[in-house]
Amino acid sequence: MGLTVSVVVxxxxxxxxxxxxxEHLARLGRAPLEILVVDASPDDRTASLLREEFPAVRLLRNDLGRGTMPESRQIGLAAAAGDVVAFIDDDAYVEPDWLxxxxxxxxxxxxxxxxGRxxxxxxxxxxxxxxxxGRFLPDGRLTGNFGADPGRVIDVDHLLGANMSFRRSALEAVGGIRGNYPGTCVCEESDVSLRLTAAGGRLVFAPRALVRHVAAPYQTGGKRFDRRYLYYLRRNHVVLLARNFGWRDPRLPRYARVVTREQSTYLWAFRSRLGPTMADGSRRSLLRRITSPVVLTRSVAELGGLAAGVPAAWAARRRDRAEGIATP
Structure with a gap:
């Protein structure tokens, strides 16, 4: 008998x-044991949809609301019965042979x-x-590139939240999926990935397990890769490193130095926009020159997030200890 799978959306x-x-999940060549939708919405539109069109799909509520994707994943994990728990986002559409x-x-x-890809x-x-x-680099950064196709299954250090799966027993053994990655909720999938590899498990990337990621508009405030995103990207990454490796790990200061050096790109963009002419020789408008300092606000967001990550990491580590989770 093969492994059973719970799909959590x-x-x-x-x-x-x-x-x-x-609708795409319904077309799978291999049916999962169950499909669970974890809904953190402030209204009942999704609940009505499932009740009227997908009665076999199990609905779970996350009453914490927006910006709590890690908590939604944990709610799904706690309710799942399958040997494997597969997580996909609502804007990730599976291919028929995905499972x-x-x-x-x-x-x-x-x-x-x-x-998967x-x-x-x-x-x-x-x-x-x-x-x-999906690499974890010596300077503390994480690479993505989950749209790439290496043509074979390869080992990786972390997975993409929009298309990932785990043995349920392995997740439960490391304490499940931790919260405290708010805002745009980046890093929570990397957190659990790094904990599993630290426990001796292998993570692999199977490019033929394909989803079409349509990148739906954010409903939690802001736009993709805006200043809010940049703030939480840096804030949550500091929390990730401090929680998993401790304050003395060299990757934490290395990461801070890399982020600080990267801010020079914003300074260069600011200076280039002050000039009277564009790269093609045409005149740059006065309005564009006057508003050029706006680009520096992206740097402010990144450095602010980097700084905010320190007290946030202290609080997260303290909460982990209170919940009986060992911290380095």
Whole structure:
């Protein structure tokens, strides 16, 4: 008898995307044991959708509201019955053979997590960053490149939240999925990935386990890669490093130095916009020159997030200890 799978879809105020996501799941060549939708929405549109169109799908509530994707994943994990728990976002649409491809690497008992490829519809993404898919670098940074296709299953250090799966027993053994990664909720999938590899498990990337990631508009405030995103990207990354490796680990100061050096790109952009002419020789408008300092606010967001990560990490580590989770 093969492994059973619980598919967990997390969502916030995007019922139309949930509908399309569930329609694709219904076309799977291999059916999962169950599908669970964890809804943190402030309204009942998603609940009504499931009740009227997908009665076999189990609805779970996350009453914490927006910006709590890690908590939604944990709610799904706690309710799941499958041997493997597969997580996808509501804007990730699976291919018919997705589940078969996702499960195949689990034939190796050392594999505790399998992630799949997320196609974003970007030209050339299948060959972008092939040598650095899902890596944890010595300077504390994490690489993505989950749209790349290496043509084979490869080992990775972390997985993409929009298309990832884990053995339920392995997740439970490390204490499940930790919260305290708020805002745009970056880093929570990397947190659990790093904890699993630290416990001796293997994570692999199976490119043929494909989802079409349509990148739905944020319903939790802001836009993709805006200043709010940049703030939480840096804040949550500091929390990630401090929680998993401690304050004395050299990757934490290395990461801070890398982020600080990267701010020079904003300074260069600011200076270039002050000039009277564009790169093609045309005149730059006075309004554009006057508003050029706006670009520096992105640097303020990143450095602010980096600084805010320190007290946030102290609080997260203190909460982990209170909950009986060992901290380095």
């Amino acid at each position: 997390i969502t916030y105020a995007r019922p139309d995307y949930v509908r399309t996501c569930l 078969d491809e996702l499960l195949a690497p689990y034939d190796d008992g050392t594999v505790v997590g399998v992630g 997320a196609s974003n519809g970007i030209e050339g993404e299948e060959s972008e960053g092939l040598a650095e898919i």
